[in-house]
Amino acid sequence: MTPEPIKAFIARFARLPAIGPRLATRLAFYVATQGEQTIVELAAALQGLATLDLCPQCFTLKPRSETTCAVCSDPTRTPRVVAIVERDTDRMALERTGRYHGRYLVMGELPERGVLEPEHRRRLTYLADRIRRDAGGKIDEVIIAVGLHSFGDLLAGLIREEFQGLAKKITRLGRGIPTGGEIEFADEETLCAALERRG
Template sequence: MKQMQYAGAVSRLIGELARLPGIGTKTAQRLAFFLLNAPPEVAISLAEAIREAREKVGRCSVCGNLTDVDPCPVCQNETRDKGIICVVQDPRDVVAIEKYRGFKGVYHVLHGALSPLEGVGPQELNIKSLLDRLAGDSVREVILATNPDVEGDATALYLARLIKPLGVKVTRLARGLPVGAHLEYADEVTLGRAIEGRLEIE
C-alpha cells in the first residue's frame, strides 16, 4: 500500500514533531493535524511559548538547573538549607523531588550521567562547579540522587570518590526506588522514603 504523501509544509511539520522524545510518526500526524485544524492563535501561542523558552531559559549559574532568572528561585531562597546539596542528573529530577515537599536543601544538576559508550565523561557533566561549591566549609552533606541504573551508580561512585576526601558527608538515596527506574517516574511517597532513608557512602 502506497504511503500517503502530504504537502511539503505538512510533511515538514510532521517530521519535526516526530523528532520529539516519545513521539512516533502516527502521534506526530495527529498533533500536526490538530494544530492545522485548531484556531490560528493556538499554533501561534505554542510557537511563541517555544521561542520565549528558548530565548529566556538557561542554566542557573549556581546549581545548573534550568531557569529564567539567575540564580534560580531555589538558590535564591534564604529558607533553604545551603549545607545540604542534592545532586541529580536532570532538571526533571528536581521537579520530582520538589513534589515530595520534604527536602529543604538545595540542588546541583549534572545534566547527564557517566556513559563511556556514549562518549560522556566527567568533562561533559556539570561536576567542576559542584566541586567549587564544596570549596568552603558551608556544605555538610551531598546527597547523590542519580538514577538507580548502571550509569547512575557509576556516576555516584565517581562523585563519592571525589567528594569524601574533602571531609563532606556523602549519602545515596535508599533503595526504595526500583533498580533501573528514573526519578521523574517515582511517586512522591517512594521518593520521600528514599530521601529520608538515604545511606552514607563508605
C-alpha cells in the same frame, strides 16, 4: 502528496524525545486542522521557553531576568547540603516532598544512559571547585539523587569519587518498596534492600 509544511513539522517534531514519526504525524494533522488560534497559542508557549536560561550555580532552568534560581537565591536553603539530580523534573519531584531544604546540582539528562558527556563532568567539577573555594573545602552532605538502575549505580560511583573528602557524608536515596507498591511485583534487588532497611 503530503503538503510540505506537514512534512517539515514531522521532520522537526519527530526528533523530540518520546515523539517519533508516528506521533509527530498525528500532531501535524491535528494541529493543522485546529486552525490559526491553536497554532498561535502553541508557538507562543514554545517561544516563552526562550526567556529561560540556566542558573549559574545549580544549572536549573530559571527566568533569564533573574541572577540565580529560586532555590539558590533563598537564604533559608542551606548550601551545606547538595542533592545531585539528573533532570529538572527530578529536582521538582524532590521539591514537591517539601522535606528537602538543601540546594541542588542538575547534571543534565544523559541521552544514552551509560555515557557521561563533557558537560555533565563539567558541572560536577564546577560544584567540587565551589566547595573547595566557597565552603572551606567541605560541606555537610552530598546526596546522590539519581535513578536506582544499574547506570545509576555506575554514576553514583563516579560522583562518590569526585566528592571524596569534599563532604562529611555522601549518601544515596533509599532503595525500597514504593508506596502503594505490591510486594509480589517488586524485583529481587528491591526486596533485598527493603529487607535490609526494614524497621
